[in-house]
Amino acid sequence: MPFQTQVLTQPAPAVAGDFATHNPVATFPVAEGALVAASGGCTVGAFGWVQPDGTTVANMPPTSTATAPDGFVHRNLTGQISSFGTEGSLVIPQGFPVTLFSAGDFWATTSTAATPGQAVFASLTTGAISTAAAGASVAGAVQTRFVVASSAAPGDLVKLSTWNSAQ
Template identity: 40%
Template sequence: MAGFQTQATYNPAPAVEGDFASTNPRATVLAGPGGLVAGSSFIVGRAIWLSSTYVDDDGAPAVANAFGSGAIAGIAHREQQGLIQQYLQEFTMQVPAGFPVTVFASGDFWVKNNGSTQALPGMKAYANFADGKFTAAATGSASTASGSASSVAASTFSVTGSIADNVLTVTAVGSGTVVAGGTISGTGIATGTKIVSQLSGTTGGIGTYAVSIPEQTVASTTVSGTYGTLTVGGTVAGVFGVGQSISGSGVVAGTTITALGTGTGGAGSYIVDNNTVVASTAITAATNVETKFVVRSSALPGELMKISSWLQG
């Protein structure tokens, strides 16, 4: 048993990841009937994003995960809700998929400093898009990955399908592969609708997919999709991944990596949600996002730190 206790300390730890750091006011993410529920990776003490893989009865995103893109929804507070599911597993901070959960948008919390440098009071808390882990740095100091000779090519797909609420059912594939982040169009489809994730079926083909705009009723029709294929090349630094926003000469602001292609963090291809063509250039991806939470205690790498959403002064 690798995690069996081998030492004891005079004083108890100040907290556990995800604990409240005070009795100050706190606020939860507003959810409708049926939300929120844990997704495939809801981990206590981590930053949380919401997904439209499933929507609540109000048509709002209802799936919560410790990965995502853009601004975080909040933090997973520790409520003794983790559940051991693996044989001989000694502990876990993960909540099983489908369990009801609460996400806190504001308040004071204890989280782990997962960075390589000391966290100091006044720094901002940053959340990693891949796993929701927190680090601390000065305002405007997001971590990045880069490829010195990278490009974006326009890509498309065409399928036959229908939409009920936020679920696209694909019954035939005309060309290409359906991918997360692809913007779809067709008779009756709401403008700006995107593929969120695949729910069932053959990968990228016949099956069901969650889409970003709910409450749609679309009869069977030709569904056209557009997206971009980012090819990372040249000198590669850092790790590219899903959820990261990219920037560079000719890159449309807000373009986000939505799926892996042949790349798994380094050189290779990645799916992005914009099909604007970008010739070979240096492209940078933000690997984490600055949150509204401010560090309120000193913490060496691996130690717990207090973070707060409340302004001082």
């Protein structure tokens, strides 16, 4: 995240990875503290896959196969700024705890225009969000169980939900 360069008259609705509603949520079933960020860290507000060791989470599947992600990486405020004067980021450092949510409503940044009811796709290289019609083929991405719950332009925050159905 860069340093602040502007002041808006209204606060931002959220930060990528935040809860979007108070609807019920469900986490990926593992023991408490069992999942940690893989080598290179794990980006918040993107999708994650549990790696073959069963404990590390990366923003890409463990193999080249297009498998659906295990969950969405929620913003638990686990980042750290390790040296004074450096900027914060939405990357959970390697070895830090990660919570994967398999159900719920979240905010994320979309790389495509989003319309309520569209399916949410996860990039197979970064876990980043894109949207399209359910069942569509999106190059380099796989469809998730989440759907779009709000309108958004590319690069903006969008609500994702497992409690709505794709249209």
